[in-house]
Amino acid sequence: xxxxxxxxxxxxxxxxxxxxxxxxxxxxxxxxxVVIDGFAKTxxxxxxxxxxxxNLFGYLPKSVxxxxxxxxxxxxxxxxxVVTFYxxxxxxxxxxxxxxxxxxxxxxxxxxxQVLDALRKRLAINVNQTTDDRMxxxxxxxxxxxCGLAPTMxxxxxxxxxxxPGKIAEIIDGFYSKGENVKEGVRHA
Amino acid sequence: MPKLFVNNQEVEVKPDAxxxxxxxxxxxxxxxxxxxxxxxxxxxxxxxxxxxxxxxxLVASCSTPAVEGMRVHTNNKRVREARRMVxxxxxxxxxxxxxxxxxxxDCELKEIASHLGIEDIHYKGEKPxxxxxxxxxxxxxxxxxxxxxxxxxTVCREVQGVGSLFPQNRGYKTMIGPAFAMDLDSVxxxxxxxxxxxxxxxxxxxxxDIDRVWEALEDKTKHVVVQTAPAIRAAxxxxxxxxxxxxxxxxxxxxxxxxxFHSVFDTNFAADLTIIEEGTELLMRLKKALVEKQPVSLPxxxxxxxxxxxxxxxYYPEFLPNLSTCKSPQQMFGALAKTYYATQKxxxxxxxxxxxxxxxxxxxxxxSRPEMNASGFQDVDYVLTTRELGxxxxxxxxxxxxxxxxxxxxxxxxxxxxxxxxxxxxxxMEAALRTVYEIVTGREFPGADLRLGPxxxxxxxxxxxxxxxxxxxxxSFLENVExxxxxxxxxxxxxxxxxxxxxxxxxxxxxxxxxxxxxxIGGGGQxxxxxxxxxxxxxxxxxxxxxxxxxxxxHANPQIKKLYDEYLKQPLGEKSHHLLHTHxxxxxxx
Numbered sequence: 001x002x003x004x005x006x007x008x009x010x011x012x013x014x015x016x017x018x019x020x021x022x023x024x025x026x027x028x029x030x031x032x033x034v035v036i037d038g039f040a041k042t043x044x045x046x047x048x049x050x051x052x053x054x055n056l057f058g059y060l061p062k063s064v065x066x067x068x069x070x071x072x073x074x075x076x077x078x079x080x081x082v083v084t085f086y087x088x089x090x091x092x093x094x095x096x097x098x099x100x101x102x103x104x105x106x107x108x109x110x111x112x113x114q115v116l117d118a119l120r121k122r123l124a125i126n127v128n129q130t131t132d133d134r135m136x137x138x139x140x141x142x143x144x145x146x147c148g149l150a151p152t153m154x155x156x157x158x159x160x161x162x163x164x165p166g167k168i169a170e171i172i173d174g175f176y177s178k179g180e181n182v183k184e185g186v187r188h189a
Numbered sequence: 190m191p192k193l194f195v196n197n198q199e200v201e202v203k204p205d206a207x208x209x210x211x212x213x214x215x216x217x218x219x220x221x222x223x224x225x226x227x228x229x230x231x232x233x234x235x236x237x238x239x240x241x242x243x244x245x246x247l248v249a250s251c252s253t254p255a256v257e258g259m260r261v262h263t264n265n266k267r268v269r270e271a272r273r274m275v276x277x278x279x280x281x282x283x284x285x286x287x288x289x290x291x292x293x294x295d296c297e298l299k300e301i302a303s304h305l306g307i308e309d310i311h312y313k314g315e316k317p318x319x320x321x322x323x324x325x326x327x328x329x330x331x332x333x334x335x336x337x338x339x340x341x342x343t344v345c346r347e348v349q350g351v352g353s354l355f356p357q358n359r360g361y362k363t364m365i366g367p368a369f370a371m372d373l374d375s376v377x378x379x380x381x382x383x384x385x386x387x388x389x390x391x392x393x394x395x396x397x398d399i400d401r402v403w404e405a406l407e408d409k410t411k412h413v414v415v416q417t418a419p420a421i422r423a424a425x426x427x428x429x430x431x432x433x434x435x436x437x438x439x440x441x442x443x444x445x446x447x448x449x450f451h452s453v454f455d456t457n458f459a460a461d462l463t464i465i466e467e468g469t470e471l472l473m474r475l476k477k478a479l480v481e482k483q484p485v486s487l488p489x490x491x492x493x494x495x496x497x498x499x500x501x502x503x504y505y506p507e508f509l510p511n512l513s514t515c516k517s518p519q520q521m522f523g524a525l526a527k528t529y530y531a532t533q534k535x536x537x538x539x540x541x542x543x544x545x546x547x548x549x550x551x552x553x554x555x556x557s558r559p560e561m562n563a564s565g566f567q568d569v570d571y572v573l574t575t576r577e578l579g580x581x582x583x584x585x586x587x588x589x590x591x592x593x594x595x596x597x598x599x600x601x602x603x604x605x606x607x608x609x610x611x612x613x614x615x616x617x618m619e620a621a622l623r624t625v626y627e628i629v630t631g632r633e634f635p636g637a638d639l640r641l642g643p644x645x646x647x648x649x650x651x652x653x654x655x656x657x658x659x660x661x662x663x664x665s666f667l668e669n670v671e672x673x674x675x676x677x678x679x680x681x682x683x684x685x686x687x688x689x690x691x692x693x694x695x696x697x698x699x700x701x702x703x704x705x706x707x708x709x710i711g712g713g714g715q716x717x718x719x720x721x722x723x724x725x726x727x728x729x730x731x732x733x734x735x736x737x738x739x740x741x742x743x744h745a746n747p748q749i750k751k752l753y754d755e756y757l758k759q760p761l762g763e764k765s766h767h768l769l770h771t772h773x774x775x776x777x778x779x
Contacts, residue, residue: 062369070778075351075352077354077355078352078355079368080355080357081357086359091369
């Protein structure tokens with residue numbers, strides 16, 4: 001993931017919550033340390049710890065990765081190696097909602113590319129960028145394990161199946177007009 | 190003990206042997222680009238493919254265990270074609286620039302491609318973007334040449350305990366490097382160059398300083414002196430086809446003179462000096478602890494190895510007060526060349542150029558440290574590795590093998606056998622004991638042939654102790670004291686030893702640490718390819734050099750005596766303090 005292609009770079013602002021009730025970075029680090037301590041005797045705990053950190057901070061800031069490296073006594077290069085290997089991890093702040101378009105083989109041949117194009121156009125951003133209003137981050141995913149439903153995309157934890165490019169504007173607008181309430185599950189698009 | 194057949198020849202191997210090992214027993218060489226002796230195979234390069242009868246696909250021989258009754262073929266059409274395809278795929282992404290790559294003479298990829306008879310690459314397409322990192326004084330990394338074999342990753346993490354390098358990103362975009370593919374100077378790299386020593390291609394090499402040395406040599410206003418580290422004489426020959434362990438001291442001196450250095454000196458001289466200063470420092474610390482009952486940092490650690498110094502600064506700053514304050518022999522030499530020798534010679538220090546030939550890439554970094562300007566100028570101007578000197582001799586058109594033996598110049602070229610053994614693990618310890626024991630007891634060090642068996646050899650951590658008896662009056666407080674010493678080489682071993690001390694599990698008075706496996710003879714700047722057999726051959730050569738010297742104890746060096754009489758006056762004196770000693774500071778780890 002190329003950091004320079006990112007639109008937003010400020011910390012915390014992407015969470016979409018008011019600043020006063022947002023826990024400070026230090027408080028979040030302390031919560032993270034509790035999780036790290038819980039994994040003290042577990043080999044291979046790096047990935048669950050990174051997932052926890054990303055849930056806490058919304059993304060993985062370098063300061064947090066260095067902290068994890070020192071706490072787990074794993075070289076920093078190895079921590080960033082794992083973070084840059086998995087597309088799920090992000091080292092830059094993201095929007096309130098993360099849109100992922102599957103470009104795995106099945107989705108790709110059934111029009112995933114056109115779905116992505118429609119999203120690019122509607123959100124006016126490129127892959128790995130965040131809209132100016134910090135509502136959406138657009139990402140490409142490699143297979144949700146739902147190839148029978150191709151082409152698929154997800155917004156946060158909701159998977160949209162058999163997506164047609166023509167429906168994209170409607171889905172996105174739903175988030176703006178109705179303040180779309182996102183729950184886990186699969187939806188028709 | 191499984192028995193199997195390799196190319197229809199029966200072979201019996203150890204239970205944990207791989208197919209690669211089994212072939213080796215029969216003298217069958219299987220090509221590989223990622224294998225590292227003594228490390229778990231990772232099967233990254235896929236070049237060592239072999240056919241096993243009954244197996245569905247070809248298997249990587251380095252990571253396939255040998256099993257009873259297997260029938261393995263290492264060289265049939267299917268294997269050759271597969272290997273050729275693998276190597277062609279590697280070549281299709283490799284921006285080798287072979288015509289002007291520093292590895293063109295000893296590139297493993299080039300050799301394997303040629304042995305496989307590759308004449309064309311059938312896979313054309315995009316190549317990854319090239320990132321060249323020349324941020325450090327010691328190393329240059331070129332991602333375009335990298336074939337992602339990960340030997341450097343293994344050596345950095347497992348042998349050196351540093352972990353500066355790791356694959357970043359994924360698939361086609363993978364880059365081997367520091368976190369987020371940053372430059373080396375922004376991470377906790379000790380610049381030991383073990384990565385450059387095992388890189389199969391030209392992706393990691395020392396920063397080349399040859400042209401700057403030629404420039405100095407051709408500058409009529411400069412007086413250019415050269416010092417050669419003890420480990421060079423046992424390895425330089427390998428650049429000219431001699432087997433590992435061939436001593437070429439005399440030819441090396443002649444070659445350096447032919448190249449045009451005005452004086453050919455020896456880092457060994459400064460190694461003898463180091464022993465006097467460091468030995469005295471050790472005795473002072475022991476006196477402070479045992480007689481004056483003052484708090485003092487023990488064990489004392491040797492400080493000759495710049496990779497180790499940087500490692501301590503990053504990872505074990507709590508031990509910095511335990512480091513001997515002595516500069517390394519290279520830096521002691523530089524400081525004296527531009528003061529003592531410059532005055533003798535009537536040359537202004539700014540007109541003196543000091544060139545070092547080192548088995549080491551970290552020495553390039555060390556020379557550039559701000560602490561190393563005792564003469565008022567950078568004490569050592571340029572550092573060349575053994576490999577660079579080899580190139581330089583060749584490019585000067587010197588037929589090394591036909592050279593006659595020369596001898597080093599006086600005064601900074603005179604040395605004893607104790608200085609020679611600075612080149613190998615355990616050697617600094619032995620050299621120090623030869624002098625310290627004699628100071629304390631008035632008798633020669635009692636080890637057979639002046640050596641201390643338990644601290645020699647390639648075991649990662651070694652320890653010994655000796656009870657001192659029959660002390661001279663001045664050192665009587667050491668009577669019946671059991672002096673405990675330890676030796677570690679390879680920084681992962683050093684870290685293990687340091688942890689033991691931290692946890693109170695081990696106690697020593699004096700510890701020798703060398704950054705590279707085997708010591709300087711296995712340094713990051715030595716001729717490739719260094720494995721344990723080569724390390725042992727070089728160590729044997731060094732002990733041969735030591736045994737052949739008339740003087741084998743540093744305090745017996747007449748030029749060192751003269752240096753103290755005429756200039757330094759006394760060990761740890763004011764002049765020594767200014768020129769030969771320094772302190773180090775903690776560095777942030779990430």
